[in-house]
Amino acid sequence: MEVSIDKNSGYCFGVEFAIKMAEDEMEHEDKLYCLGDIVHNDMEVARLKAKGLAVIDREDLKDLHDCKVLIRAHGEPPETYQVALQNNIELIDASCPVVLKLQHRVKTAFDKMQREDGQIVIYGKKGHAEVIGLTGQTQEKAIVVMNDEDLDQIDFQKPVTLFSQTTKSTKGFYALKEKIEARIKAKKGKLDEVDFNANDSICRQVSNREPQLQVFAKEQDVIIFVSGKKSSNGKALYQVCLQENPRSYFVENETEISNEWFEKSDKVGICGATSTPMWLMEKVAKYIKEQDELIPA
Ligand code: SF4
Structure with a gap:
């Protein structure tokens, strides 16, 4: 291999x-x-x-x-x-520093929304550490949305400023933006800068990985995706691999690897989340190389 x-x-x-x-x-x-x-x-x-x-x-x-x-x-x-x-x-x-800058932007926008009787909306996961840091800038008044039902908490008659948790998906953010725009138009019959201000605050360190990973996953016969099971970035990037390569496996470490996943002639690619240490991917690569002689030709 x-x-x-x-x-x-x-x-x-x-x-x-x-x-x-x-x-x-x-x-x-x-x-x-x-x-x-x-x-x-x-x-x-x-x-x-x-x-x-x-x-x-x-x-x-x-x-x-x-x-x-x-x-x-x-x-x-x-x-x-x-x-x-x-x-x-x-x-x-x-x-x-990227998160600190976002906290500052959320705080500034919140002060503005207070003056204009508007709302801060954060596309993110309730209870996620970064989201707690962001809602803390708004005296806990920010509305955290993840899916369609959460949108019902927003008053579409009032101005809305939208931000995103840095690790959310770009696709999800723009889909949400469109839904908010549609609801504002339906309520007010118009949509301008006063009504809605959408800020794509997704970190490019994460979103740029998707296209790079697509290319890598396509080039391999088997993908071993190494990540902690709690990592939301890990879950999202694993899905990217799986879409490109059905022989993609999610493991936390080398002990979860099964030799049945491999064939002798396979090109095996190791990749991981933004929270996966390089030493761990190297350990997994070493383990797989050691299995080579146990795989039937
Ligand atoms: S993904 Fe990394 S670089 Fe980007 S905001 Fe989060 S911690 Fe910072």
Whole structure:
């Protein structure tokens, strides 16, 4: 078998930056707290835990004092910064610059919507860490939408400013935009900039991967997609592979691989999500190469 790793797979720069910051910090600290999983990948979380990274949630944060806490790439709502200030917690802020910029845009748009009696709508997943950071900019007034039923929460008589969680699909965003436009027109009989302002805030680090991955998946006989099962980006990118290549398999690590998936002459491609570490894809590639002699000719 011929085994290759997709050169475009693996960490986006936001996650890479957060992990580097955590590792640098742990070089001279025995313990570093991290608000939530630093990446949606259990293998990487376990590796960093062994180095001293302790995952906590926002409730735990309230009970901590005089220590260091890392903010991961997804960012945090303003409340987290207030708690840190009150409890003398030093924040190691590894929020992705793209997310920070989006938080700022959401805050500015929210202030404008307050003056104009309008609404902020976020296309994203309720409860997702990045979405919590975004709704925090709007005093929790933003409306989070994911599907058609969620649209009923919007008052289409009033102005709407739309943003997207950075990791949502571009296709989904533009489909939602069209639905909102149609509902505004149906209610008001018109549609202009005052009524609706749509901001495509999807991160190109993610959306650019789709076309690149389509090409890679098509070139291979078998795709082994490596990702944590909790990663929404992983689930979406796996679907991209599956559409191009029906022999695509989703695994968390090499132990989930079955030799029945391969034939001796196969070209096997390894790829993954923006939260998949390169060391893990290399480990999976090595494992598959070792299986070669066990596959019947
Ligand atoms: S996907 Fe984009 S926005 Fe999200 S952490 Fe990575 S670089 Fe930042």
